[in-house]
Amino acid sequence: MNLNPLEKRKLVKKKLRKLEGLPTFPPIVQRLNLMIEDEDSSIYQIAELIEKDQVITTKILKLANSAFYGFPKKVSTVQNALMLLGVNVVKVLIVTSSIFEIIYREDVGLWEHSIGVASCSKILAERVGLKDPQEVATTGLLHDLGRIVQRVTFKEDYKKILELVKNGKDPLQAEKEVLGIDHAEIGSFLMRTWNLPDRLVETVDAHHDLKRTKKFKKEAAVIHLSDILIHVRGYGTSLYQKIPPLQQEALKVLKLNLFEIKDIFFKLEPRLYELKFFTEELRREMEVSS
Amino acid sequence: MQRLPLSYIKPGMKTYEEVIDANGRVLCGKGVELTADHIKRFEEFGVSFVTVEGNPVKLPWEKDLEEELKELEKRFEGITDENLLEIKRLFKEFLIEKYQESQSSENNSNENKE
Incomplete structure (x- = not known):
């Protein structure tokens, strides 16, 4: 069956809406949502709920302690994580926790790319004075979610995309040709289906094309530039074999002078060391558990 | 470092x-x-x-300066955007400074040993 991109696009969205081939949510998510909506619940109560689930607790603490957030001291309790990361970020991490494992398992290069972008986004967000750098880092972590969905849920199409990219086609163009939709839109579509906050959804949607957001231009510009800087650094891999195109607008939106970027590289480097050790640790844990 | x-x-x-x-x-x-x-x-x-300071531990994923620069050129093949080329220049400066630091710290520790 050969569908044109528009028909294909509809089919992709239908599949995504049903979450076909994607991990199910941890059962805790629904109760957590209710509790977060209820203004009377305290951080202590939310922590208590999360701690009932040992697997989720372990995952959350592991992520909270990763270098992309860069807390100097160990985050040892859920309550601590809630206070440092904010309730919303912790919720996002719980909802997406199984995705991270899939990224790591399926494509270590993309995993390294994602955590690299998260780390760089945090540094840039702080530099330009965005008010929630942890949330921006979390968006960085998820920015290529659509890519892993392509790989896991649309295997055959993904192979075609890879083939086109190998022959020199721009990755975004290749995705649109094969699936009728690119990874930025797939990722944001799924995140919206999961009820994640708008700021994250729109930022992921616009991370290759800043025109796609009005409200969260700065956030999107941070992710866009981080994506490029991590490619320049050569940390991890993505579909881009060369440096992806830079949108000039990103520098304007962030009011960043190019010469400041050297300092960003200096700030980033120690974090990348930590991330390598983190990834090594994950590898050992996976080997033990498999 | x-x-x-x-x-x-x-x-x-x-x-x-x-x-x-x-x-x-x-x-x-x-x-x-x-x-x-x-x-x-x-x-x-x-x-x-x-x-x-320096590179006191041998880490399997670390590359030397020559390798880093070679791979950098490859990643930038065909790129003409002026801003990107400026970012490349800055990144090169960063790399060279990083490796110079390692070099000089190594020399210092050799001197200390002598």
């Missing part, structure tokens, strides 16, 4: 930047040769990573 887990840190290594605890308190300055006492103190204050 290398940033290493505390378990890799040995007396005699020199700090590349300040060592800071969770409350932003400076536990140790920059350019200090570490002693066993320092390391014990870091443990007590829950420090998990320390950035040290």
Whole structure:
């Protein structure tokens, strides 16, 4: 069956809406949502709920302690994580926790790319004075979610995309040709289906094309530039074999002078060391558990 | 420069930047040769990573400057955007400074040995 991109696009969205081939949510998510909506619940109560689930607790603490957030001291309790990361970020991490494992398992290069972008986004967000750098880092972590969905849920199409990219086609163009939709839109579509906050959804949607957001231009510009800087650094891999195109607008939106970027590289480097050790640790844990 | 887990840190290594605890308190300055006492103190204050001068530990994923520069050129093949080329120039400066630091720190420790 050969569908044109528009028909294909509809089919992709239908599949995504049903979450076909994607991990199910941890059962805790629904109760957590209710509790977060209820203004009377305290951080202590939310922590208590999360701690009932040992697997989720372990995952959350592991992520909270990763270098992309860069807390100097160990985050040892859920309550601590809630206070440092904010309730919303912790919720996002719980909802997406199984995705991270899939990224790591399926494509270590993309995993390294994602955590690299998260780390760089945090540094840039702080530099330009965005008010929630942890949330921006979390968006960085998820920015290529659509890519892993392509790989896991649309295997055959993904192979075609890879083939086109190998022959020199721009990755975004290749995705649109094969699936009728690119990874930025797939990722944001799924995140919206999961009820994640708008700021994250729109930022992921616009991370290759800043025109796609009005409200969260700065956030999107941070992710866009981080994506490029991590490619320049050569940390991890993505579909881009060369440096992806830079949108000039990103520098304007962030009011960043190019010469400041050297300092960003200096700030980033120690974090990348930590991330390598983190990834090594994950590898050992996976080997033990498999 | 290398940033290493505390378990890799040995007396005699020199700090590349300040060592800071969770409350932003400076536990140790920059350019200090570490002693066993320092390391014990870091443990007590829950420090998990320390950035040290040079390349005291051989890490399998680390590349030398020549390799880094070669791969960088490959990643930039065909790129003509002026802003990107400027970012490349800045990144090269960063790389060269990073490796110079490693070099000079190595020379220093050789001198110390002699």
